[in-house]
Amino acid sequence: MKKMLYEKGRKMNNDKKIKLWNVFRDYMEYFLLYCFLGWVYESVWCCMIYHHRGFINRGFLFGPWLPIYGFGFFIILGIFKILRVKKPLWVFIVGTVVATVAELVASYIIDATIGTPMWDYTGYFMNFQGRIALVPDLMFGLMIWVAICLIQPAIIKLQNKYRSSKIHNTFFIVFTVLFMIDLISRIWLGSNI
Numbered sequence: 001m002k003k004m005l006y007e008k009g010r011k012m013n014n015d016k017k018i019k020l021w022n023v024f025r026d027y028m029e030y031f032l033l034y035c036f037l038g039w040v041y042e043s044v045w046c047c048m049i050y051h052h053r054g055f056i057n058r059g060f061l062f063g064p065w066l067p068i069y070g071f072g073f074f075i076i077l078g079i080f081k082i083l084r085v086k087k088p089l090w091v092f093i094v095g096t097v098v099a100t101v102a103e104l105v106a107s108y109i110i111d112a113t114i115g116t117p118m119w120d121y122t123g124y125f126m127n128f129q130g131r132i133a134l135v136p137d138l139m140f141g142l143m144i145w146v147a148i149c150l151i152q153p154a155i156i157k158l159q160n161k162y163r164s165s166k167i168h169n170t171f172f173i174v175f176t177v178l179f180m181i182d183l184i185s186r187i188w189l190g191s192n193i
Contacts, residue, residue: 026159029159030070030074031067032065032179033155034073037151038066043064065182075098079098080148088149092142092145095141096137096140098144100132104128
């Protein structure tokens with residue numbers, strides 16, 4: 001009887017560990033994917049604006065990721081859950097407003113801490129002190145709409161399909177380790193900017 005209870009307890013313990021691992025992996029995959037997509041967006045955007053300079057790595061890390069986009073995704077997701085935003089039009093509208101406010105607040109924080117702006121929208125239509133502007137903020141709203149309405153459901157579907165795949169787990173571990181090495185190496189080597 002004791003042996004049977006022990007085995008049942010061990011199985012329940014293993015099930016909890018597997019569930020915890022799956023939750024960690026799922027959310028870390030979201031984070032890494034949106035860090036990468038943000039890096040692609042920023043790099044392409046800056047190459048289009050400053051095309052005479054060639055490719056620009058917009059990240060402060062060596063690798064192709066911008067952590068602010070990963071964190072931003074979780075903030076947006078949390079706000080949408082609190083506000084119960086689900087309809088695509090409202091995803092775009094609320095996403096645009098939240099991104100605009102976040103960019104404005106971030107610009108003041110960056111000015112106060114670093115002392116130099118990291119972006120300047122002075123020449124853009126409907127800009128405010130070069131900190132925010134209509135076109136970039138609409139782009140952020142569109143990106144949020146694409147992420148929430150198109151990319152996220154596809155990711156969840158793929159994760160559910162390949163949850164126990166060894167290849168999936170291997171790729172996840174490799175990319176997570178590369179990201180962590182990149183992040184930690186910045187402590188010693190300084191910013192990429």
